[in-house]
Amino acid sequence: MNKLLITILMLPSVVLAQLNVSSNTIFKTGNDLVMATNGDIVNNGTVTFGSNAVLNLDGDLTLDLASGLTVPILNIINGGNRSLQSGSLTVTEQLNLTSGVLTVSAVSSMTLNANIQINEFDGTSWIGGPLTHLGNGEKFFPLGANGTYAPIQLDNVTGTGDISTTMSVRAGGVSLGTLPTNVSAASNSWAWDFTSTNFSGSGVNIPVLPQDEGLFADENVIGVVLEYDQQGGAVRNLGGFGSSLTTFNSIISNDALIGDSRVLLLGSELALTPIIHNILTPNDDGSNDYLIIDAIAAYADDNEVIILDRWGVEVYRKRNFKNFNDTDNPYDGSFDSLSPGNYICILKYAGTTAKQMITVLN
Structure with missing residues (x-):
């Protein structure tokens, strides 16, 4: 079977309004590839990026990556909305969120390799939908939903073998029923879904978004992280203390997150012990x-x-x-x-x- 090899090596950057790589086609570039506004990326063949190559997603774009796409450096730039409609997108070295949103659909996947560098800018750019981090250690997820930046951080992911951790954020909390002892209230504004494989534990750092600031209006309460088991319905209080996460105040859990499938949200605890x-x-x-x-x-x-x-x-x-x-x-x-x-x-x-x-x- 013949394969068509398209190699772009001459220009420092290549600007395309549309990239369509058909079946049995190899598209190869060692340079910056800029996808301009109102274009599409359709990959049913093979796209190969050289070391330190950059994919710039500029403006409104759709991505159909049936054969998958792996890029060293991904830049979200110049506003607009990008939609990963199908397939998989993997970033190996660096993710730069300058301006704009990349939405990941339920039938697609976006993965960040271990030790990737993530650069945020002004909180107007994020990933909407599930985002997967590989490996252990500190894992930052620059997530957002409903026009709000809602990042979350796992402070020290531990486990064995190949660890894959996926986080997504949703507007609206969960129906909790009975709260743990001394937890006076829980957020009904935001919740973060967590799933992982080969996972042992981690601390959790959750931002206090404007919709949840009312939970902490009373000086006698402190913020805590709640871990909700959707199957069993049990709620665990992970404790917490104030810190900062990017430009937001946040709550860090005192206890480690356990289990491989949970929903995380904020609660307020009546604190009588200083x-x-x-x-x-x-x-x-x-x-x-x-x-x-x-x-x-x-x-x-x-x-x-x-x-x-x-x-x-x-x-x-x-x-x-x-x-x-x-x-x-x-x-x-x-x-x-x-x-x-x-x-x-x-x-x-x-x-x-x-x-x-x-x-x-x-």
Whole structure:
């Protein structure tokens, strides 16, 4: 059977409004391939990209990849909507989300290789639909749905053999029934679907999207990650503490995600035991700039905070400490002068004394 070999090696980039690779055809390029607005990529043959080659998806496009497509670097650029209607798309080295959305249909698949570099830009570009990450370690999923960027991160995927983890986000929570003890409410705005193979466990980092901010309006609650088993209906509280995920506030689970098929969502837990955050980075970047103690508001008139350096010298003391905020208690710069290193934070409240080592970083 004859095969037609089309090789593009002369130009630094090739701009096409439409690429149609028919059966028994090999399309080969070692350069940038730019798919312009209102085109189609149809692959029923073989497309081969050279090392570090780039596929730019520019504007409104449809992709029909019955024979699959593997590209080292994929750029989503210049706005518009791309639709992966069938087949598989694999990115091996780098995914750059500049502007625009790539929607993955239920009958297609998009896969990111292990150790891939993902670059986000202004939160207007994302993957809609299921996205699969291979391998273990930290896995970031730049997902979105219904016009909202909703990324999620698995902090330390562990397992054996070939690990394949798929995440997707959906608007609307799930019908939970009975919540775990001390969980006062759960999101009905967003949920993330998780499936994996050869998976042992991972921490989870979920963004607090605007629709869910009301869950944490009460100072006496903290954000927690909930793990919902769709088959058994059971809800597990993975705990949580505040952090940041890209440009969003987020909640990181204290316990590891378990099982190979779950739905993840946010909940709020009534916190009566204060929790001292153990990281300070007083660099005015909006994350960990000052000391935070979860549930301290429950003891607003009966607490004292003392911080000692590693030699036992007192560097901070505050009676009736309350968390800083942008309204009635703006940050006063109390921690800006602390040198990098380890300190001991002593919290006295309601006749109880708690201690926590905190680390100050540049």
